[in-house]
Amino acid sequence: xxxxxxxxxxxxxxxxxxxxxxxxxxxxxxxxxxxxxxxxxxxxxxxxxxxxxxxxxxxxxxxxxxxxxxxxxxxxxxxxxxxxxxxxxxxxxxxxxxxxxxxxxxxxxxxxxxxx
Amino acid sequence: xxxxxxxxxxxxxxxxxxxxxxxxxxxxxxxxxxxxxxxxxxxxxxxxxxxxxxxxxxxxxxxxxxxxxxxxxxxxxxxxxxxxxxxxxxxxxxxxxxxxxxxxxxxxxxxxx
Numbered sequence: 322x323x324x325x326x327x328x329x330x331x332x333x334x335x336x337x338x339x340x341x342x343x344x345x346x347x348x349x350x351x352x353x354x355x356x357x358x359x360x361x362x363x364x365x366x367x368x369x370x371x372x373x374x375x376x377x378x379x380x381x382x383x384x385x386x387x388x389x390x391x392x393x394x395x396x397x398x399x400x401x402x403x404x405x406x407x408x409x410x411x412x413x414x415x416x417x418x419x420x421x422x423x424x425x426x427x428x429x430x431x432x433x434x435x436x437x
Numbered sequence: 438x439x440x441x442x443x444x445x446x447x448x449x450x451x452x453x454x455x456x457x458x459x460x461x462x463x464x465x466x467x468x469x470x471x472x473x474x475x476x477x478x479x480x481x482x483x484x485x486x487x488x489x490x491x492x493x494x495x496x497x498x499x500x501x502x503x504x505x506x507x508x509x510x511x512x513x514x515x516x517x518x519x520x521x522x523x524x525x526x527x528x529x530x531x532x533x534x535x536x537x538x539x540x541x542x543x544x545x546x547x548x549x550x
Binding site (some may be wrong): 325328354356362363364366369377392397412425426428430431 | 472477478479480481482485523527528537538539540541542543544
């Protein structure tokens with residue numbers, strides 16, 4: 322079946338502009354995650370959705386970042402007034418059920434964001 | 438604060454050599470996972486270890502979970518160019534919501550033919 326898809330694959334924007342990144346999780350997966358990966362670095366957790374529960378936003382670096390998940394499926398990550406330090410690869414992952422300890426997350430290919 | 442520290446950060450070897458990469462923490466984890474990430478792609482889960490002292494083998498890859506469940510290692514025998522990639526370890530984030538993972542910064546492996 323189809324894996325996690327993300328769009329666009331690459332996004333170049335000017336400082337101060339808003340951007341929207343999209344994630345289509347695997348059908349039936351109740352948990353969805355957004356991560357940020359800077360060059361050569363590990364994954365920085367941003368936000369996590371689990372079913373109909375309130376999202377865990379504890380990883381969002383500033384109030385310029387927000388995300389929503391409509392109908393328990395597709396998610397969009399919005400970055401307002403982008404800054405150069407926002408340049409990174411944004412990865413989305415989904416999992417069947419977020420059970421701590423044995424949580425296999427399936428990742429999309431990421432969106433590479435470049436802020437000029 | 439939970440941290441997962443991986444070493445070495447970079448590793449460049451010749452095809453056929455053996456190597457070991459490490460994932461260490463001062464915190465106890467109920468489980469640890471290893472992912473491999475290739476350029477332009479997202480990470481892919483290789484293995485989950487859940488029992489202290491556990492050893493799991495995946496073809497030429499051997500994963501070990503420390504007895505105290507604070508560390509893990511990945512050993513690759515007779516490395517091949519196809520093993521090239523970023524190896525990440527991850528564990529449950531007890532400070533966050535259930536299901537959330539924290540990741541180490543990874544070991545970037547390059548295997549030259």
